[in-house]
Amino acid sequence: MKKKLFFTGLIVMFALSAIGHFGHWDMTAQFIISAIAIVFVAGFLGKATESVAHYAGQRLGGFLNATFGNAAELIIAIFLVKEGLFDMVKASITGSIIGNLLLVLGLSFLLGGLKYKVQTYNIKLAEHNGSLMILAIVALFVPAVFIKMEKFSIDEDKLLSIAVACILIACYLLWLVFSMITHKDMLADEVMNADHGEEPSWSKLTSIIMLVVATVMVAFVSEWLVHTLDTFTHKFGLSELFVGAFVIAIVGNAAEHSAAIMLAMKNKIGAAVEIAIGSSLQIALFVAPVLILVSILFNHNSFMDIVFTPIELTAIGVSVFIAKSVNKDGSTNWYEGVLLLMLYAILGFAFYLV
Template sequence: MIKKYLFIIIAIISLFINTSSSLINTIVYSIGVIPLAILLGDFTSDFSQYVGEKRGGLLAATIGNLPELMMSMWSISYGMISMVKSALVGSIISNMLLVLGISIFFGGIRYKEQRFNRLIARTNFNMLLLAMSAMVILASLNHYSKLSSQVMFNISLKISVVLIGVYLLGLVFSLYTHSNLFVISEIKEEIITKAGKKRRNMIIIGIIVCSIILFLISEKLVFNVKELITNYNLSQQFIGIIFIPVLGNIGENFSAIICATKNKVNMSLEIAIGSSIQIALFVTPLLVISSYFLGMQMNFVFSNYQIIMSSIAIAMSFFVFQDGKTYWLEGAILIAIYLMITMGYYYLA
């Protein structure tokens, strides 16, 4: 508990630091975001014992995406649309390759073989393929038609509503109507003691407090990143694909890796893949819709390289998880693909 208070104090202190250097400010605010992201991961991991692995993994993915959602909204308000798009694609690639790769690698070193529910993996990949279909359709439409940017934005708004609707239906399917298919071996305690209720309430308060501080730091961080890009002539796309996904998802990434080393592979998959689904089917459409109210136009059209890299990430992860078991070598392969993609993106950007 002392560690958690210390992390919150560090984050609050960083709010009041403001130097004349955008580079120093970016470093300071990044340091402030990291403990908050880790704290959110810890809080959701603790809360999962009250709701089970499936709901716990979903909650971890949702809370874990908060930093990225906040930074992306501020970035849109500052007009850095290309950085936001790169960050969204970077999150999917990072979760599907880097996070799962590290989780499988270290879990495989500790356990010779790790097994998980194939139905969960198959359903999750179906949702990801839906998101990829939307990206391909809009990219093709943008390439082969002569529609104006305003029309493409209007189409993106409509498709965003459809994707959010399917995402919500997926939650109903996995959490309610067919929840029995997704439960492996969860022990549910019917009676929650008074002390347990108090601890649960403290966790909820901790999540709310961290989220508020994170919202304030995100605005300062994005503003200084914008200044940094201008002053040092940096690429928005490369900053987006590396900086925001790693910084924003550090808490949930840490949780996924720890779960794998504890042989909780199902929850590890739910955090990493569930986060990618949420980014693709909920966060991205939500940002497209939000851009309308922020006075900007962020459409659902991504570059060919971004679509190809996302497809490779999803396809390779699917081949790894289709048999219901993983080994450490498969994790190493996923990490290697991530490194090749980021190196290619560096030279492209």
């Protein structure tokens, strides 16, 4: 019954979003409808990836959830880059990183911890995640300092941004080789590999087809949502920083929200952590660098550099600090989830007032 209601809502909201876009409805109405629609399609994406994960295994499944969960954010960001809205793209990258580290992980720890007193996962994985998170913030911090303090020219700025982007992409790809191939057994989690006797929603072939369909739907609704952002931002007097860091990030993170929380409440906290932290690392080490390279392809005269504002770097830095602190021992409880959510609320109020 619940599945039937969900898919009915999915079809209705997707259709309304399409009608609103092509029918040139009021921009505010279009924004609200598209935002609701993208939550539904992101949820559909989450269900499809969870079904694929049943056949691929929990570790690979967590990676797939993070990857396809980021599809909405990546597609939205590409359309924003195409429109030249580089500040909003950087804000959405910031919001995605802190949203996954604080909101998604916090809700997973809280709701999973209310059901299970203590949840544990591979401590080696926690240590490596911590190191990668530190690398991510350092990689964003260094260019900002050098480019601003040394007053680099546009060409030097472009060269450094491209170099750092390529290095981060290489680092992320090597991490996949390390974690998925050469040291797969060391980072495995018994709880994650346990059989909970759950049946997948669809067959293997149907799951893959659903994954493709969901990704295509995300692409369409993302474009319709981006089309409304400029008008919506000006009408309500919101800054691009707040819209990018919180509105777009929360909407785009819908797939990770649902998948990670459901897994945490099934005592699969390792898979939930893989989705939340893995998604943040993917954004910082892969998606952001790819967007920098894409911006150069779209327009050779104007490009998105890797320089983030002090506010954005501060938000990412404090998020990484507390996330690494609560994850270092490989165990979680509901109160650690509360700490993450409280910091997210503090940042939300601060960003709103910018």
